[in-house]
Amino acid sequence: MHKFLVLISFILIQYAASANSLKLQKLQIEYLTNPLGLQEQKPRFSWSFKSPEDGVFNQKQAAYRILVASSAGVLSKHIGDVWDSRWENSSETLNIPFNGKELLSDRSYYWKVQVKDERGKLSEWSAPALWSTGIIEAQEWKAKWIGSDILFDPSQKDCNIPDPWLRKEVNLTQIPNRAILHLSSVGFHELYINGHKVGDDVLATAVTDHTKRARYLSYDIAPYLKKGKNIVGIWLGTGWSIHGPYVSDHRPNTPIALAQVSFYSAKDPQLTEKPFLTLITDDSWQVKASPSRLLGVWDSNRMGGEHWDANLEDSNWNLPNNLSEGWKFATVYQPKLKLSAQQVERNRLQQPIFPVSIEDLGNKTYRVDMGVNFAGWIAVKMMGDPFQEVDFSFSEREQNTETFGLHSRYTFNKTGKGTFKNKFNYSSGRWITIKGLAQAPTLKDITGWLVRTDFQKASSFSSSDSLHNWLQKTVNWTFENLSLGGFIVDCPQRERLGYGGDAHATAETGMLNYAMGAFYTKWMEDWRDVSGTESIVGNMYDPTFARHQPMSGRILNNGILPHTAPTYMGGGGPAWGGIVVTLPWYFYEQFGDTRILKENFQLIKNWISFMDENTKDGLLQRFGGRWDFLGDWLWPQATAEGMNNDSPENLCFNNSYRVYNLRTAAKIAQTLGYANEAQTWAQKADAFAEIIHNRFYNSHDHSYADGSMSNLTAALLADIAPVALRKSIFQRLETEIIQHKKGHIHVGITGGALLFKLLRAYNRNDLLFTMTSQTSYPSWGYMKENQATTIWEMWEKDLPGHSLLHSSYLYPGAWYIEGVGGIKSPKNGYESFVIQPPGANETTLTFAHVNYDSPRGTIQANWSRENGFLQLNLSIPPNTEALLKLDSSEKLRSHPQLQLQHEKEGKLTYKLKSGNYKFSSN
Structure with a gap:
């Protein structure tokens, strides 16, 4: 009996140890799951761990072993005949390069991973994963x-x-x-x-x-x-x-x-x-x-649609x-x-969209309300006269039959029955006018689908405020509608161009809400492809050129960039080409991946060289044609003009952005160990900053140039001002928001992205909450009050020719995860990070629930306040740790796993190991 009890105890102990061990999930190669046709000779492996079980803390990976096999059968025997990494004493789980036999074209490879935890305990092997190679060498x-x-x-x-x-x-x-x-x-x-x-x-x-x-x-x-x-x-x-x-x-x-x-x-x-x-x-x-x-x-404006002739x-x-x-x-x-x-990821149909009403307009014409503005496909079952043509017109605006020239056509065969469905084009709008039917369609005859690059959702957000829930949902919906084809377009109906300036408004929102590793890697390759080429719209240096021409051997060096990639067309300015500096850096901050910095470092050097060659007396000068030196763009009442002129405020904004670009480039160079470039660019940034400050600073009110939010923001973010003045300049920005603009935002695309970046860095959730809570013009709430289902191109609704589904103002999407959820400051792909919920006086929210599927696992940050008490439910993934930052007024009750790091200047900092936590304030 005694031996039996001992045996049972041993089994229970082993079971508990097994239940508490690390559990592997989400095996990926080059940010993709089981991809077909990779061309990489040294692909990189990543994985994460399932969320910890309650009561289990401080789980860590101490070592890993990767097996790669030529068949599933070989792998099932725990043999890596292509690569056996052996046990590697490392906590790393991201982008571990393959180091096995030479990979052959057109083969499948199977892999799995096992890890040891902090106690040396072995995990179970992961589920097997696979990838196949494409045609690796061109001669094949x-x-x-x-x-x-x-x-x-x-x-x-x-x-x-x-x-x-x-x-x-x-x-x-x-x-x-x-x-x-x-x-x-x-x-x-x-x-x-x-x-x-x-x-x-x-x-x-x-x-x-x-x-x-x-x-x-x-x-x-x-x-x-x-x-x-x-x-x-x-x-x-x-x-x-x-x-x-x-x-x-x-x-x-x-x-x-x-x-x-x-x-x-x-x-x-x-x-x-x-x-x-x-x-x-x-x-x-x-x-x-x-x-x-x-x-x-x-x-542009002639994307049209499709004609299907059933007789063929x-x-x-x-x-x-x-x-x-x-x-x-x-x-x-x-x-x-x-x-x-x-x-x-490939383009795929997403969730179906069903119409909400059909109006009979007479004369065999019907108007369909799909209930939401979207870019994608439709399918319509129809009855008509033999050989009759049916026309489809798509509109974003209820009062218009057609916007941006989007229309399709269907020709019946002799049966007079048929179904129109998209195949090689897509439409964008909410209302569909169908003309030429012999019989009225029913709601069940019509279906729509969003079509987009099929990346995965990486976050969820809900709060106590319906406006903010609407805004985050609508920002995400808009972003998804802009992502068809492996790059972010400005709008899916009029131009479909990959603007660099607009990317500032979407990049961090994209990375904090979706799994965008493969997507942005591809888009940066597009920017490398188009580099050294002038813009089509600008016809910058030779108006006789009908299309772009390489700049090599002409007026400028190969650092010149068009304003869009991979699409070339469209206007822009320094912030449009400057995305080749900021996007790789944002990516690195998010994923901890230095490869994107290395791959684009020459591109960055060339771009900086291009700006240098357009500098006179320490100031970047206007270059190109009418549409090639935009500053901020589409701020309220700008009527699409924006900072597209020779005014001092435009010169100030673009030069401040240029310094921001230089400081970012210096950080990239420092990260890669390129000390010469890092020092040179930092010194240039300091020198140019002094010139900008001396030229544009208004000492009487601590503003720059015209005193606009955009110029104040750009100057602060780029560290233009001497340190002693920055507090006063920030107070001037605060006055501009709260007093002059009555809590409303008053910026455009680039200025808005920089403003949200600045206020997130300063942890000014109060100002961000104030601007995002407005319901009168100009605001996102104004869009909601005007029945918007997507974010508009302009703060105004009814200016002709402008899109109601656009990339302009999507920057709140990052703040809802980083600011309201408080999940911020990642290091090495979230190996460590900060959780800092808004303070009690920073918002009027009573709760927020945020989940973020980081590269290393799911982070949960749920908080609520009731009767003056703060409640926190947190989940820190295995193999990571977090700093929890709170106001001293919300000191937490003691907890066995809670370690107070320090209390300073009214702020508490706790250190949290991995695990699930429930905290409440005293």
Whole structure:
């Protein structure tokens, strides 16, 4: 009996130890989960840990071991025949580089990880994960670029190119167990095998500078294949293939595709196994016009939509034994494009959107209210007269039938029945006017979908205030609607351009609300691609250039940047190109990843050199044309003019921003160990700051230039003022907000992003809460009062030609996580961080619940105040620690795991190890 009790005790102890050990989750490679088609020879591994169990504290990783195997079977035996890292004594869980055998193209690799905790106890092995390689070396590509022989005619009102079908018959003597097809396109594509669409992605590939690069995606087609005849079909969409800046002598102005697939007998081929057949695109493929074509010409206000002609439908086009007429051999092209794997999430349909009402306007015309402004697809079941055309018009504004030229068309066949659904374009708006129906549609006949890059949500927020809940929800909804294609656009309906200036208003909001590691890595590659090129809109140095031209050997060095990437077009100023400095730094602060700093360091050096060459007497001078030296943009009552002029306030703002850029660049150089650049840039920043201060400082009221919020903010954030004056200047900014503007914000895109950055750094939640709580013009609450469902381009609603779904004012999205939730100041990807909820007098909120899925695990910061008592529910992920900062008036009751670090100047600082906590104040 005694032995039995001892045995039971031992089992219980072992069970408890097992229950309390670290539990691995979210295995990723290059910020992606189980990606297909990576092109990295040294991919980086990351993982995090599940939230701690109650009563378990101070869990740490002491060591890790990674196994990489050539097959799932080998990995299941705990063998790493491709790489066994052995036990590495390290607490690191992020971006650990592969260091095994050379990776081969077109292979799958399987991996898992095990860790030791702070007691040396082994965790269970993680669930297995995998990735596949794409075509790693350029010479391994054997495929040729193919398409139709119809080229875009820009003189036409609507695009003249029918979206082409491409097909190839392949006869298989056996069913392959492995067949990964690598497919690139200029323009959009869909892949079909024997009539079945492969994958659930849409509008592939991600948007890319098609003067230099094309991205490819990898698809597992083995499940769709059969012995004997098979048809591989590619459906091309025109899209970005005719975007004006991408027109090049070496590339046809038409959609083209390139594909390659090797067929293997084994599911996991060993390193020496050869494919039994390889298929490539070449001139033996056939091409035919499909029923779809682009309406519009893929230009500002002419993005149009799609025309679907049901009379051209052919359900057998991608099936064996298709005997239909009209097929001919494809045309082979030879563009000079670098092929790169698309290492960012694909575009996918998100949650369905259903209409809320349909109004009969008479004359076979109906107006549909979708209930929310969104960018994406629609599907409409319809009844009409045979061969009748139906027109769809999309509008953001209830009083307009159509905004920004967005419209689509459907032509019935002889049956008079059909369904219109987007394929290679998308619309943006809330109201749809449908003209030409013989029978009224019902609510159940119509569905919409948001379409976006399929990154994961990383945060949740709720509070006691409905306005702030609405604002955070609407900011996030707007951000999602701007993210289609692996970059953030200004607006999805009018221009679809990747403005650098607007990125200041979205970047930190994006990183604190979504898992954006792969996304921003890709977008920075786009900025490197477009560097050394002048803007199209600006025609900066030679107005005879109709399109961009490389600046090398001309007036300026290669540091010049267009104002958008990868799209080139659009106006901007120093803060637009300056995103190549600030975005990598924000990324590093968030993820602790130095690679993005290294990859873009030369880009940063070139940009600083460009600004230096436009400096006179210590001040950055206006360069370019009318649209190339914008300062802050779209502040209230600016009527779209903003700081787009030669006024002193514009010169002050842009020079202050330039100093902010320099100081950020110096921090980047210091982080990378480049002491010379760090010292040079810091000294330049100090010298330029002194010149700006002497030129623009108003001593009578401690302001700069015109005394605007934008210039006060930029001067403070860039440390323009001498230290002794900064307190007075900040008090002047506070006066501007509270007294002069009655608690309202009065900035635009860049000025607003900098203002929120400054006030978050100063921990001035009171000022941020005041501005975000207003309901009269100008404010976000004013948008809500005017039935907005997305954030507008301007603080004004009814100025013609401006978007009601825009990137301008999304900067509160970061504050709700960092300020209201108090989750801030991360170091090394949240290995340590601060939790600092707003003080009792900083907001009128009675509670806020915030979860943030950090790179190292989920952080929970829930707080409430009732009858003067503060309640805190906190979760600190394993392998991390936090500093909890509170006002001295809210000193916490004693807790076994609560360690007071210090009390200073009315502030308490506690040190918290990992674990779940419930605290209350005395």
